Amino acid sequence: MKALIINEQGLHLAEVEKPVVASGNALVKISASALNRRDQWIREGLYPKIELPVLPGSDACGEVIQVGDPIDTSWIGKRVIINPNNNWGENPKIQNRDYHILGMPTKGTLAEYISVPVDRLVNAPLFLSDEEAAALPLGGLTAYNAIVNKGELAKDKKVLISGVGGGVAQFAFQFALAVDAQVWVTSGKENVIGQCVALGARGGVNYKEPQAIKSLSKSVGGFDIIIDSAGGDGINTLLEALAPGGKYVLYGATKGLPSTLNLRNIFWNQLSVLGSTMGSDQDFSDMVQFVKKYQIHPIIDSIFSLTDGVQAFDHMKSGNHFGKIVVKP
Ligand SMILES: NC(=O)c1ccc[n+]([C@@H]2O[C@H](COP(=O)([O-])OP(=O)(O)OC[C@H]3O[C@@H](n4cnc5c(N)ncnc54)[C@H](OP(=O)(O)O)[C@@H]3O)[C@@H](O)[C@H]2O)c1
The missing domain is CATH 3.40.50.720 (NAD(P)-binding Rossmann-like Domain)
Structure with missing residues (x-):
């Protein structure tokens, strides 16, 4: 599959292995991803604990096309967004020491497919387009x-x-x-x-x-x-x-x-x-409910294709945006 990769050579489009779906995970065919400043910080080497190579990206909307064992087929065919939190932990106010955000160290969303734990999936709000839903998770x-x-x-x-x-x-x-x-x-x-x-x-x-x-x-x-x-x-x-x-x-x-x-x-x-940093899984769920209650449409600055992903990052670096920069496979 195609993906954006950051390695010693910098940020570029690459052909990488399509993810294998582990037990408890779901394979999502990504319809839209979105950039966060975090992705550009990683590209510039200005983020803590960078582990190259990185497949960046913390935001996405897509369709579940496969689930690992034990099979919970109820997710198949669903249009989902992905909670970018990993291991927030029990304390609703403070994240665990081993808390991390989707997109490093785990492979992120700036790709055609992603495999994530089933418990990270959330139904995409129906009133949002794929691009708007993709814009929501980390920033929201x-x-x-x-x-x-x-x-x-x-x-x-x-x-x-x-x-x-x-x-x-x-x-x-x-x-x-x-x-x-x-x-x-x-x-x-x-x-x-x-x-x-x-x-x-x-x-x-x-x-x-x-x-x-x-x-x-x-x-x-x-x-x-x-x-x-x-x-x-x-x-x-x-x-x-x-x-x-x-x-x-x-x-x-x-x-x-x-x-x-x-x-x-x-x-x-x-x-x-x-x-303030990100938020717990409960906060994520509350945020999605809030967005649904008030029918909030994220402001989309621009939409780039995955093949033009480097230009999307350059656009974020330029600071000439208002709202989210979306990338579509
Ligand atoms: N703690 C967390 O969990 C968390 C999560 C997400 C982001 N962040 C951090 O929050 C920051 C923004 O992230 P983002 O993804 O929203 O990035 P972004 O889309 O690039 O937004 C950065 C914005 O900063 C504003 N800015 C620049 N210089 C400023 C100044 N002197 N005073 C006030 N505003 C200024 C600009 O606003 P204008 O365009 O209006 O000029 C710019 O659009 C980054 O440092 C990022 O690492 C932290």
Whole structure:
């Protein structure tokens, strides 16, 4: 089968063995996969514990065409998405030490077929296209845990989604709109801010202008929840944009560590700084239910064929996207 492979020669399309279906596993014929920044980090050698070669990809929608022994034929023919969590463990709040994400060390979804444990399969929501369903798993789960669980999202809360053009951030944005929160955004792209306003955001500013974030916060009266994956020095501006008692939820650190951190602001204003990573299997199930309840369609930036997979990665690297980048075998 065809698959995207990252090895010492870099990222390329390759012909690899079709997976053999082990007992307890299902073979899924992939109709659509989606990229996450994680895949590009692995390509750039910037992810922990890289074990080459890697068949990347954590998101997919497809059809179950075979199951291993013991045979549970009930899955055959079903259109499914795959829970990218492996070994989350018993504690709903924190993952196990041997927790890992589909797409390294196990073979991922940027291929024609994948074999996964049957308990990772979830019926794809009927109202979503294959491309939309493929876009959901990793980003949807990360956003759900960050904004719904950690941020305690609720109607009328004043929410700021930082870097809304990102694959995860767009879900946080949509989840916040779904519950009738008051939503503002930041982006490095004016056109993305405009699109978000058209979709229901109350406004937005460019994160490259800290003064604009300060003015926005002042006019809003401070945010109750800020969702961010950039970190870096921007964290101080975002923490200052919170209302007293507000929550700053961080699920990434694209901009690295801050050179300073205004601790007085954090304790004096009773702020919560919350880290968030993926979510438990229960969170995954809750996220899918939430998406079904509010009929949320993931924002698809672009669709590439698997043979153009390298260009899909380059597009993610360029940062010129809004929403998910989908790859189709
Ligand atoms: N902890 C977890 O479980 C988990 C899960 C998924 C992702 N992550 C991490 O979260 C980050 C985003 O992942 P992703 O898949 O959503 O990637 P992505 O689609 O590439 O999104 C990254 C976004 O970051 C935004 N950004 C860039 N510079 C920024 C800045 N200075 N301030 C605010 N936003 C900025 C950009 O927003 P605009 O396009 O609007 O400019 C960009 O679209 C990555 O670091 C990733 O490793 C962590």
